[in-house]
Structure formats: structure tokens, C-alpha cells
Amino acid sequence: MPPARESDEALVGELRRLTGDARQQAIDELFARHYTRVARWCFRLTGDRDAAADLAQDVFLKAHRHFDSFQGQARFSTWLYAIVRNEAFGWRRRAATTPAVDADDALVDVPTPEAGPEDEALADSRRKRLETFLADTLDDRERTVFTLHYASEMSLDAITRLLRLENPSGAKAFIVSAKRKIARAAGRVLAKGERW
Amino acid sequence: MSPDGQEKLTQWRQAIDATPDCVAIERLLGDLTPAEEAHVDHCARCQAERALALEFEQSVPGADEADVQAVAAELQRRIAAARTTAMSRPSRSLSPWLQLAAGVVFAAGLAYLVWDREPTIGKTDSDVYRSNTVSVVGPVGDLAGPPARFEWTLVSGAARYRIDVREVDSTPVWSATTADVSVAAPPAVLQMLVPGKALVWDITALDANGAVVAHSAEQRFRITGGSPLKRK
Numbered sequence: 001m002p003p004a005r006e007s008d009e010a011l012v013g014e015l016r017r018l019t020g021d022a023r024q025q026a027i028d029e030l031f032a033r034h035y036t037r038v039a040r041w042c043f044r045l046t047g048d049r050d051a052a053a054d055l056a057q058d059v060f061l062k063a064h065r066h067f068d069s070f071q072g073q074a075r076f077s078t079w080l081y082a083i084v085r086n087e088a089f090g091w092r093r094r095a096a097t098t099p100a101v102d103a104d105d106a107l108v109d110v111p112t113p114e115a116g117p118e119d120e121a122l123a124d125s126r127r128k129r130l131e132t133f134l135a136d137t138l139d140d141r142e143r144t145v146f147t148l149h150y151a152s153e154m155s156l157d158a159i160t161r162l163l164r165l166e167n168p169s170g171a172k173a174f175i176v177s178a179k180r181k182i183a184r185a186a187g188r189v190l191a192k193g194e195r196w
Numbered sequence: 197m198s199p200d201g202q203e204k205l206t207q208w209r210q211a212i213d214a215t216p217d218c219v220a221i222e223r224l225l226g227d228l229t230p231a232e233e234a235h236v237d238h239c240a241r242c243q244a245e246r247a248l249a250l251e252f253e254q255s256v257p258g259a260d261e262a263d264v265q266a267v268a269a270e271l272q273r274r275i276a277a278a279r280t281t282a283m284s285r286p287s288r289s290l291s292p293w294l295q296l297a298a299g300v301v302f303a304a305g306l307a308y309l310v311w312d313r314e315p316t317i318g319k320t321d322s323d324v325y326r327s328n329t330v331s332v333v334g335p336v337g338d339l340a341g342p343p344a345r346f347e348w349t350l351v352s353g354a355a356r357y358r359i360d361v362r363e364v365d366s367t368p369v370w371s372a373t374t375a376d377v378s379v380a381a382p383p384a385v386l387q388m389l390v391p392g393k394a395l396v397w398d399i400t401a402l403d404a405n406g407a408v409v410a411h412s413a414e415q416r417f418r419i420t421g422g423s424p425l426k427r428k
Binding site: 028032035036037038039040041042043044049052053056057060061064065066069070071073074075077078079081082083084085086089090093126127130131133134135140143144146147148150151152161162163164 | 205207210211226241260270293296352353
């Protein structure tokens with residue numbers, strides 16, 4: 001039976017004692033352990049092999065360049081994920097030719113709390129009311145899909161792939177359901193003359 | 197989209213956007229304090245980020261496995277090719293990463309590293325993961341329209357970021373803190389933006405104790421198009 005592979009963190013500790021080519025080879029081994037993981041996430045974000053390979057390459061270039069900043073305060077994979085996420089969102093901004101959210105998105109027809117004077121305390125209060133409203137109205141999956149689409153401006157196809165949604169219509173079904181629930185709940189609140 | 201529709205979408209986005217209480221990405225899958233757990237339980241943004249992080253960590257194969265393996269194979273091929281090139285050239289290091297970074301093998305794939313998408317007024321090339329510098333994404337320079345968001349890159353060890361927006365004479369306009377690497381441009385900033393008027397901003401990265409981890413250079417931007425909000 002082959003010996004158990006040492007953990008990433010143990011390998012990092014070991015390579016910090018190395019220099020030159022030995023250190024470089026240890027870094028290569030560490031990174032190679034995560035090629036498939038990074039490739040998988042990048043492909044699910046981009047939906048395209050070439051774009052995913054470019055993005056994954058950029059991730060590892062950044063990781064190599066900044067490897068010395070990894071102090072071991074988190075798992076290596078977590079540190080690597082922070083780079084993946086950052087590079088991925090940068091890629092999405094550069095690659096997007098059309099907005100992820102349609103101009104005729106039905107969400108714009110759902111009433112929101114009245115806009116008041118630009119007082120930060122009031123704006124924060126309004127934000128919290130909306131946040132609570134969404135938490136009370138949507139289930140966890142709906143709220144996650146809703147957030148990734150409307151706040152992170154991720155496409156529905158990318159969300160479907162990244163979250164491995166296997167239902168028919170994928171993320172779109174959750175968005176449709178979320179908007180229907182929001183519209184209904186908002187209507188009830190307003191019909192009672194209540195504030196959100 | 198109509199301005200009213202955009203305003204509504206902005207309100208919804210602000211309800212699910214990052215707040216100063218949000219947990220840093222690097223911590224979401226770790227051991228959280230009770231206060232952090234309570235926050236994540238209620239926060240749409242943290243839950244969404246955690247879902248993405250979990251998918252990365254678990255990395256479950258799926259129906260797309262053939263595509264994934266093809267991408268991984270391409271990545272390995274590029275690195276192997278860079279290593280072969282490195283070995284054939286006099287070099288102090290056999291690092292394939294240096295060869296890739298030098299653009300020996302795939303210049304096209306690296307184009308974005310040198311591609312400056314925006315005018316360089318105030319732009320910095322500060323290295324994002326260096327221990328004392330925050331690199332910003334935008335807004336920087338002359339913009340055709342108002343920016344939707346302020347964005348910067350993640351700093352290892354930072355729990356949150358403080359953004360300060362000022363007029364060019366240093367008069368404060370707006371300040372906020374967030375655990376995310378971007379924040380929506382608020383009305384307080386948007387209403388200042390008339391064509392030709394510049395604003396400056398910078399980012400301070402803070403650790404969990406509030407100590408400064410890194411700081412960005414001051415960035416300047418202005419819009420050259422119409423004003424986003426009518427002055428009241």
C-alpha cells in the first residue's frame with residue numbers, strides 16, 4: 001500500500017525549508033494537486049473549455065506569484081479559492097457582452113420601499129427590511145440563486161453549472177419561483193398598508 | 197432599462213449585497229465564531245458565497261467531467277510545454293510559471309495581464325496579494341457613465357475593507373466598510389458626478405482586529421457623459 005499522501009499544509013511547511021529547483025518542484029506538486037479542482041470550477045463558471053483553461057492558467061500564475069503571502073492561516077485550498085473567485089469575477093466582467101440581468105426583468109416591477117432622503121441610517125434600515133423580507137419569503141436555494149444572479153450578476157447558466165442544479169430549467173426555475181413569491185408577498189404587505 | 201427600473205434593481209441588490217458584518221471569503225468554510233454563524237445564517241450574500249466555496253472545496257464530478265478533464269489536461273499541457281521551453285533556454289530557474297508569465301508559450305492567454313482597459317489616470321500596478329498594497333479594479337480614469345460599483349482585489353489576511361471617497365480637495369464624500377471586494381456606488385457618490393468633475397477614492401484593508409493590513413494608492417475618476425441623478 002503506498003504511503004498516505006501528506007496534506008497540503010504539511011507540504012507547504014516542507015517546501016518552505018527548500019530552495020531553488022527543489023522548492024519549485026514542491027510548489028509544482030502542490031499546485032498540480034488542485035488542477036482538476038480549479039479546472040472544474042472554472043469550466044462551470046465559463047461553460048467553455050478554452051476560456052476555462054485561460055482562467056485556470058491565470059489563477060495558477062497569480063497563486064505562484066503570491067505564494068509567499070500564504071501564511072497558513074487558512075487551508076491552502078481555501079487560499080487558492082480566494083484567488084479563483086477573484087480571477088473568475090474579473091474574467092466575468094471582462095467577458096460579459098450582455099448584462100446578466102435583462103432590461104425587462106420582471107423584478108423591476110415589484111414595488112420596493114419608498115425612496116426617502118439620502119440619509120444613511122434610513123437607507124440602512126430600508127436595506128435591512130428588504131433583507132429580512134427576502135429571508136422570510138424565499139428558501140435557502142432560491143435566495144442563493146437570487147443573490148448570485150442579481151447581486152453578483154452571474155448568468156443563470158453559470159449558476160446552474162456551479163451549484164450543480166439538476167432540476168429542469170436549472171437556476172431559471174429558482175429565479176421564476178423567487179420572483180413569484182416576492183411579488184405575492186410584496187403585494188400582501190402593501191395591501192395591508194404596511195411598510196416592509 | 198429605465199432609470200426607475202435601474203433604481204429598483206439597485207435597491208434589491210443593496211438588500212443582498214455585502215455589508216461590514218459579512219464574513220471574509222477565506223473564513224466562510226472555517227470555524228466561525230457564534231456571532232459570525234448567526235450572521236451567515238441570516239445573510240444572503242454570505243450563504244451564496246459559502247455555497248460557491250463549498251462547491252470548489254467538494255469538487256464533485258458531474259456530467260461535464262469530460263470537459264473538466266479536457267481543461268485540466270490543457271492546463272497541464274501548457275505547463276509542461278513551458279517547462280520544456282524553460283529547459284531549452286539558459287535560465288536561472290526551471291520554473292514553468294516564469295515562462296508562462298513571460299508570455300513565451302501563450303501570449304494570448306496572458307493578454308489581460310498587461311491589457312489596460314481603462315485610462316491610466318491615477319491607476320496603480322500595485323500587486324494585489326503583496327502584504328501592504330491593495331490593487332483596485334475600478335472606477336479609474338474617464339468613464340462614459342456613472343460606475344455601478346467600486347471594485348478592488350482581495351488581500352490575504354484582510355477581514356474587511358474600508359472605502360473612502362473624497363473630492364479632489366480631500367473633502368469627504370462617503371465612506372463604508374465591507375467584507376466583500378466591491379461595493380455598490382451609493383446615491384451620495386452618484387449625485388456628485390457631473391461631467392468633468394473628478395472624485396478620488398482609496399481602499400484600506402483591515403484584519404479581524406481592525407488593524408491596517410494594506411492600503412491602495414489613491415484613485416481618481418470622472419464621468420464624461422450625462423449626470424446620473426438630477427440634483428434635488
